Amino acid sequence: MISLFGETGLPPSVVFMGGAFLIPLIKGRWKSVFMLLLPLLTLYMVFTIPEGNQWVISFLDHDLILGRIDRLSRIFSYIFLLISFIAVIFSLKIEDDLQYAAGFAYAGGALGVTFAGDLFSLYIFWEIMAIASTFLIIAGRTQAARSAAFRYIMVHIFGGLSLLAGIVLYVQNHGTTEFSYIGLSGIDSWLIFLGIAVNAAIPPLHPWLSDAYPEATVTGAVFLSAFTTKSAVYVMARTFPGTELLIWIGALMTIIPIFYAEMENDIRRVLAYSLINQVGFMMCGIGIGTQLALNGTVSHAFCHILYKALLFMSAGAVLHMTGKSRCTDLGGLYKTMPLTCMFCIIGAASISAFPLFSGFVSKSMILSAAAHDKMAIVWLLLLFSSAGVTQHAGIKVPFFLFFGHDSGIRVKEPPVHMMIAMGIAAFLCIFLGVRYDLLYSILPYEVDYLPYTEAHVMGQLQLLLFGALAFCLMVLSGYYLSEIRAINLDTDWFYRKGGRFFHQTVSRLLNGMNAWFHHVFAEKLAAGAAKFAAQAPVLLVLFIATPIIRRKREDLAAANRKAESIRSAMITLSVPIGISAAAAALFFTMLFLFMHL
Amino acid sequence: MKKELKIFDKPETVTRFLLVFYGSLLGLLMVDFFIQKHADFPWEEVPGFFAAYGFISCVAFIFIAKGIRLIVKRKEDYYD
Structure with missing residues (x-):
């Protein structure tokens, strides 16, 4: 076993993807055992591999590095493997090989991206993730899911091609395939940046996420919430740390989606928008680029994956049991789902960065990094969106699902395996909030940071609780946004409506051209040519013959009769054959004489 | 079916919950003056x-x- 996983064995990404192919072949209980063991054994393997470049394959003139092991790649692989394990537990009873295989291939792609040491293998695993994740959306098996999956893969093909073009130019310009700091300079780096930005869901490139994730299966959404955006965070942290543009992108990214989350009716779409907001904090941290900011980004990605998965699991559990995911259809579920409700509240408290929950120990580092560098506007923007997170994710999600108006729905708690998965994630959310030192000890840089100072705890409590007071007063006074059955336009309007408009315009233009050409060439021109071919000889003969006939005959009527008889003879082709033969013989004789004399 | 939880059905529970909440807000503001x-x-x-x-x-x-x-x-x- 160890040799399979050791330095000479297979890299973690390949182990996972190989596992994906084996899953459909294994039956019954062994399938569950296999799927649970795979992340755990891989975790052990990653834990024991020494730092440095492993699994280096020479390919053409370059080295493909499938195992660059350092502190940054290690911590991302830990959380990817941990969440794979939890997501597998959550999906144990769905018995859908398509989702299992897609989930493992997708996680394997994310591991491949994490451990890639060169740009080519990065690109390969990047595309594997895009394709595998699409199947988790298609597996929703509804028309809406299939349409969303189509839009999803189109956007990712665009992002992937941009990344590829950037990589090719970069390798051409710099003569190296090394996957490390790039920084914004020439067109090559901008293309790479754009490719990563698509996967990181940076506005206005974000709507693939809020469009597709809510259409995925209950369990697929848990996988999806973890890998694509966070592997993009990882790649961005490697290639563009300290890029000032990212500070502003990140700050705006924390703010724009929270309004959408607040307006949205579908609870999984609320979570999707809040996911974008959380990635915004990470982008901002990468942009600031100090050791504290990067540590904050990495630890926030770590904590975020757990609480976001927990929130997606609890919303998924409600969807699984009730078949509904709209706020307008739900409410009052705490009465029969108290444990799911509790798990959801733990996730909500973590994402709100409530003290003693995981978000607090990670997000604080990013805000402190902004404050230490005296970025007042950025800091105020981040603080504003932190208050906004409390509104839409911290309070709205649990409130409208489990409290609010009583929908009259009385369903049981979800199956035990789902409860266990949520329980593990919830435990980790609190554990990381309390034993933050363990998390800090595996961060990429040395940590000199204390999250629990009196002033900081006090500030955060005030921010959150007075935000909650605002919610409370507005709900009680009726000023709060009413829950309504509606959708909200986002930038995907441009390719959803724009795509349709383009299709209609092109269809009208090309079909119009087609009809015009048919009319002109097939109908008019061909008919004209046929008519010409039929009549031209007659007219030609008459043109030559008429003056001769007229001269010979004084009587005009007789001349016309003769002309008419020639015309009918030409049309019926009943011309005396001797004349034509004589003319042809004359022609050839002339030709012969011209050529030889 | 298991028996349901109904604690928030009673208006007095909600009122008590809100009072505790408002009280803790006031407490937070008070303590804030004494913090380093x-x-x-x-x-x-x-x-x-x-x-x-x-x-x-x-x-x-x-x-x-x-x-x-x-x-x-x-x-x-x-x-x-």
């Missing part, structure tokens, strides 16, 4: 700054969201 601050920005040291910022942000946030909704709201079958 180590601020990066001067306004962080103003007692109640975070409370005011949190409250105003959230009220503004909801009103802005209402405004945006006027522009972007569409029927559920808009794209069908």
Whole structure:
């Protein structure tokens, strides 16, 4: 076993993807055992591999590095493997090989991206993730899911091609395939940046996420919430740390989606928008680029994956049991789902960065990094969106699902395996909030940071609780946004409506051209040519013959009769054959004489 | 079926819950005056700054969201 996983064995990404192919072949209980063991054994393997470049394959003139092991790649692989394990537990009873295989291939792609040491293998695993994740959306098996999956893969093909073009130019310009700091300079780096930005869901490139994730299966959404955006965070942290543009992108990214989350009716779409907001904090941290900011980004990605998965699991559990995911259809579920409700509240408290929950120990580092560098506007923007997170994710999600108006729905708690998965994630959310030192000890840089100072705890409590007071007063006074059955336009309007408009315009233009050409060439021109071919000889003969006939005959009527008889003879082709033969013989004789004399 | 939880069905429970909540807010504001601050920005040291910022942000946030909704709201079958 160890040799399979050791330095000479297979890299973690390949182990996972190989596992994906084996899953459909294994039956019954062994399938569950296999799927649970795979992340755990891989975790052990990653834990024991020494730092440095492993699994280096020479390919053409370059080295493909499938195992660059350092502190940054290690911590991302830990959380990817941990969440794979939890997501597998959550999906144990769905018995859908398509989702299992897609989930493992997708996680394997994310591991491949994490451990890639060169740009080519990065690109390969990047595309594997895009394709595998699409199947988790298609597996929703509804028309809406299939349409969303189509839009999803189109956007990712665009992002992937941009990344590829950037990589090719970069390798051409710099003569190296090394996957490390790039920084914004020439067109090559901008293309790479754009490719990563698509996967990181940076506005206005974000709507693939809020469009597709809510259409995925209950369990697929848990996988999806973890890998694509966070592997993009990882790649961005490697290639563009300290890029000032990212500070502003990140700050705006924390703010724009929270309004959408607040307006949205579908609870999984609320979570999707809040996911974008959380990635915004990470982008901002990468942009600031100090050791504290990067540590904050990495630890926030770590904590975020757990609480976001927990929130997606609890919303998924409600969807699984009730078949509904709209706020307008739900409410009052705490009465029969108290444990799911509790798990959801733990996730909500973590994402709100409530003290003693995981978000607090990670997000604080990013805000402190902004404050230490005296970025007042950025800091105020981040603080504003932190208050906004409390509104839409911290309070709205649990409130409208489990409290609010009583929908009259009385369903049981979800199956035990789902409860266990949520329980593990919830435990980790609190554990990381309390034993933050363990998390800090595996961060990429040395940590000199204390999250629990009196002033900081006090500030955060005030921010959150007075935000909650605002919610409370507005709900009680009726000023709060009413829950309504509606959708909200986002930038995907441009390719959803724009795509349709383009299709209609092109269809009208090309079909119009087609009809015009048919009319002109097939109908008019061909008919004209046929008519010409039929009549031209007659007219030609008459043109030559008429003056001769007229001269010979004084009587005009007789001349016309003769002309008419020639015309009918030409049309019926009943011309005396001797004349034509004589003319042809004359022609050839002339030709012969011209050529030889 | 198991028996249901109904604690929030009683109005007095909700009232008690809200009273505890309001009380803890007041407590937070009081304690704020006695805390050692180590601020990066001067306004962080103003007692109640975070409370005011949190409250105003959230009220503004909801009103802005209402405004945006006027522009972007569409029927559920808009794209069908």
